[in-house]
Amino acid sequence: MAKSARQAQIEKAALYPLDWTEERTGLVGYTKWFLFRNVPRDVNWMQTLGAATLTAFIVQATTGVFLAMYYKPDPDSAYASIQNITNEVTLGWLVRGMHKWGASLFIILMFLHMARTFMFGAYKYPRELNWITGVILLVMGMAEGFTGYLLPWDQTAYWATVVGININATAPIAGPFIAQFLQGGAQIGPDTLSKFYSLHMLVIPGGIMALIGLHMYLVIRLGVTSPPWSPTAAGRPRDEGEEPQGYGAYREGLIREHEEDKAS
Amino acid sequence: MSDGTDNHDQAPGSSLWPIGFAIGIACILVGLVISWPAAVLGAAVTIVFGVLWIRDAARSHAPVDSAPAHALVDGTPSEAQLAAEEQHLETYGRAGFLTLATIGLGGVIGAGVVLPSLGFAVLPSFTGEGIETNPVDLGPISNFPEGTFVITSFTGSKRQGDVSRRTAYIRNNGLSAEKEPSFTIIYSRCVHLGCPIQPNGPAFKDQAKTYKDVTLTPVKPAGFGCPCHGGAYDTEGNRTAGPPVRSLDRYAFSVADGNLILGDHFSVGTVAGTAADAVMTRYPVAYPGVHVDGIERFLYPLPVPGAGA
């Protein structure tokens, strides 16, 4: 159906900002490429766990930023500010609750996602670095859990941190130095809380974001694996000469493989 | 191959600028120790000679006559080109100098930003800043009945406030053989991983007293237990069960005007004897889980600066 001149004009006007941006940045093209690039046809629901982990992290980052507007990282006022957020500030309970429970979910999802990539053998050539950045992300995620646990400055928070710091102290040779660095002096003192806060909201998340960037770059560059049990897994070994030829051939191949399966 | 303008005759080496530069650096270092003006002077000398040196060096390294335009065969450079490239590097041309200078300057910039920040982040933990030297007054000795433990909670540092609340289990042992007052003062943190130990026995909350911000509750413990991983201690703080690696930490004490004054905090390997006759070696405070005696102490050979008294 031919467009009316008016429609074409509107369309052009609407697309103008995109063209304008593309001409100057090239980003529109990249985004299009990113969105419309192919992934294996048979990707599985379990392969959404990485995206789910990313979502959980974004929830943490967002709620965390806003909690920082009301939280006071000082032993004399931290506890009261947490009470204030939970009981007084409008919707404070929700944002704090989301941050608190999101943290657990984030960790669970990281483990599930790791279990998925393990199950799929997705850490093998050429995705070794996906796995390694992943493990570092896991460790940093747990470090977020450890540093964040102190912030409410309640009994659980304080004593879990005492034990955590002292666990570090038992490492041979360097242990006591690590512990003393973490607590910022000979004892858990006034500066320990703000140090943990800075680690929790700036240092470690910065590292996590950078590594997520790298992790995602690798995922996009290398592509995700097909489920290993899939008869049409991308990259499956084939007999000499058999080459996939577009979607039609793919369908035929599917049917043939299916029949072979039945026959054998 | 490369018969360009650059050859070894013109290589730097005759220049005296590096010497001035080095003198400047030396001035900075000496100045840091002796006086600030000297350091500033050194910095100025360094910069001047540095600039001169760079200018000189840059001038004496005119661009190398590069190898003929790369005619790539099959996308791989030919033998001849590889040899040329090698030579190109060897002749250390202007490009090579600029590469090194960029890396060097980048390094200096990086160091200038990172080192102070890193030092700021790390060093204060090890200077002993914030360690309180004012002794804590626990009140009249009469608040400590002979032979019983008193759960004594106090504020370790007025300046730090509630973060420095600490608890000690204090037993008045009466007079020692030398007719000196004797107290057993056991710190309330488990020497496995630092959990708050609990007295194993009934506390007499109805006999609790306070002195300023010190709270005193008599208790009759058969020993101490840790609520975390099952550490257990006897009344001298020796381990009786579980993972603790040494005996409980203690405090020294003194008596002034009839008041008990808390002294230095120290760590203990094991305690021999009991009460006033207890004998032990005092070690500098060690982290929980760190062995102070026995063969395992070699796992922790380095003393931690600023770890407190």
Place this chain on the structure above:
Amino acid sequence: MASKKVQEDRDAFKRYKEDVKKEGKPFFPYAIFHDTVMSFVVVAVIIGLAVIWKFTVDDGQPGALGPLYEKEADPGTTNFIPRPDWFFYFLFYLLRIFKWPESVVLGTVGIPTLLLILLIMLPFYDRRPERLLLRRPVAFVAAILVVISMGVLTWKGATAKEGSEAVGEVPTWAKEQGFADNAVAVEVATLFAESGCLNCHVYLGAGGQNLGAPELTEEGLKNRGIEWQVAHLKNPSSKVPGSPMPSFADLGDENLTKIATFLEASKGPQK
């Protein structure tokens, strides 16, 4: 020259790239739709948990997901029982397993570091191209073992009851042993609970198992008599030669008699 394995890996990946190009589906909207559904579930669960957490709290009583916050931190406390966040329960329980002073460092840093190294190096020692789990027997068994042991450690950590938590158990005992109406019995049970016997012994499921101490739930069935019990508490090895149990003489005769009475009355749950 690339080895045969490297060449095979490269060929397989090249095949993968070609297959994806020819047979694959566009990420948008086919795959991203699933990702978005999953992300929606995640956010919904997070909000749901926050809501349940907040709205099941009843008048300061902790709700279905625990309290909104604990008491304020007290660095001088003498009655708090520290516990880590749930995802460190496995480590917490690991620390309880290594209950010999010489082995502490194994539980705190040794084993965790080893596991971490094994985890991060995985792609370098598992280099076979096979990806189907059923055809990777070692990986399969290892995965099952890891999941089971992490699960067990986490569960044990979550349910671990230390001796010093016993005071909180007294009402339960009173109900199970049927002495809830007897004020003296409750007081004596409290004395027993706070005297540290349960650092080593177990009573009705509470207490740490240390030094191979026997369970005390049915101690009364042994009919040893109050006198024997008091003497044993004062000097355990006088009654049980070589006993590693420490002396409880410091509690004083009066308290010891009470505890002995309690032990003699402990004849297992009265159902």
